[in-house]
Amino acid sequence: MEQLTQQQQFETLVAWLRSAICGNEAFTLGYNAEASEFIRFNHGKVRQAGQVQQAALNLKLIDDGRHADLHLTLSGDAEVDQARLAQALQQLRETLVLLPKDPYLLPNTDGWHVSNIHNPPLPDTTRVLKQISQLSEGLDLVGFYAAGPLYRGFASSWGALGWHQANSFNFDWSLFHENGQAVKASYAGDKWDDAAFALRFQQATEQLEFLGRPLQTLAPGQYRAYLAPAAMDEIIGMLCWGGFSAEALASKSSPLQRLYGGDARFSPQVNLDEQVTGSLSPAFSPEGYPRRDLSLINAGVAREQLVGSRSAAEYGLQANGAGWGESPSALAMAGGSLELKDILKQLGTGLYISNLWYLNFSDQPAARLTGMTRFATFWVENGEIQAPVNTMRFDDSAYSLLGSALEELTRERELILSASTYSQRQTASSQLPGALISRLTLTL
Known part of the structure; x- marks a missing residue:
């Protein structure tokens, strides 16, 4: 048979x-x-x-x-x-x-x-x-x-x-x-x-090879920095904890409350979509609502939000296929004009940050994040890597990192799939560029 x-x-x-x-x-x-x-x-x-x-x-x-x-x-x-x-x-x-x-x-x-x-x-x-x-x-x-x-x-x-x-x-x-x-x-x-x-x-x-050099310790302060796509994934991922959720926005608990309220904005370079089309994520939710592409942030300004059925019923909204937690599962951020070969040159002197970890909110209403540098973080001078940097804690606002301090995004983006295998492999993904930041605040 x-x-x-x-x-x-x-x-x-x-x-x-x-x-x-x-x-x-x-x-x-x-x-x-x-x-x-x-x-x-x-x-x-x-x-x-x-x-x-x-x-x-x-x-x-x-x-x-x-x-x-x-x-x-x-x-x-x-x-x-x-x-x-x-x-x-x-x-x-x-x-x-x-x-x-x-x-x-x-x-x-x-x-x-x-x-x-x-x-x-x-x-x-x-x-x-x-x-x-x-x-x-x-x-x-x-x-x-x-x-x-x-x-x-x-x-x-x-x-x-x-x-x-x-x-x-x-x-x-x-x-x-x-x-x-x-x-x-x-x-x-x-x-x-x-x-x-x-x-x-x-x-x-x-x-x-650079990790074999003696570690350099930096004093707390503000430093010019480049955030690789994996580091950006940690930052954007934190903002997805209720940031685009209709329930969180209606209950005034979203970390992006000020953005959606029109009291703050990101850099015009920031364009974030829930891009279901062409992604690994299904075009329907576990609740049974078809999903479509959503423009979450356009030119730094908040647009659509993620609405599940319960939020739709409670707040009189139109459900658009958001899943549990009303978080993006096919996030795509538009790239910029910075070429990969020019990253160190454009950074000049500052930090090259490959990864971040242990992120949390230090002030959620202000979209202020704290976390640690992880793995390959390097001190760069005159466009050349000089030494690896001791693990440091940063504490900064997303309105700075993705707003006033954002200089340029890389043209090339990296596809990052969820590596979670709890119960089963996941379909969630993000497609993100790297970001050149004029100032990142290190606290210790």
């Missing part, structure tokens, strides 16, 4: 569920699956390799304003999975009668259809391992490689049906110097390019 594809398995269960509900019952059904390959490296050698194939459903049953959810793992056997779904349906029926009505329940009753299958050939693992082995010869490389298709599905009793498949890979690695210092880098996408990876690796090895 021919084995069903993931999509066929999902649609078979949807068809059975539609025939099983009765009375005023309604449902939504979410599907998550992956077929992933994981490889762990240590000292430049493969230390662990494995494959994960898993699929799961999230069933929500709705009746007379009451609703309950149940998550179940699928086996891949059609009869077993149908029996599990039937058991879940009965369990939810027994639960619903015990629950109060939800005043903010706002399911999408439109019968939309969306299908997106992005399945370019994944890189040949043998070839990838060979190139990594050759480039890391004699180096202490620690890393993690993940690749494979991710599947997402959605269906409802109102006729909605969505399917999403996206192939991707993500190689996240560090090169360690014998003194314990490290350079961190990543290479991700849907098409492996030997030349592009070799260039990315070369940049990391060049930085590794």
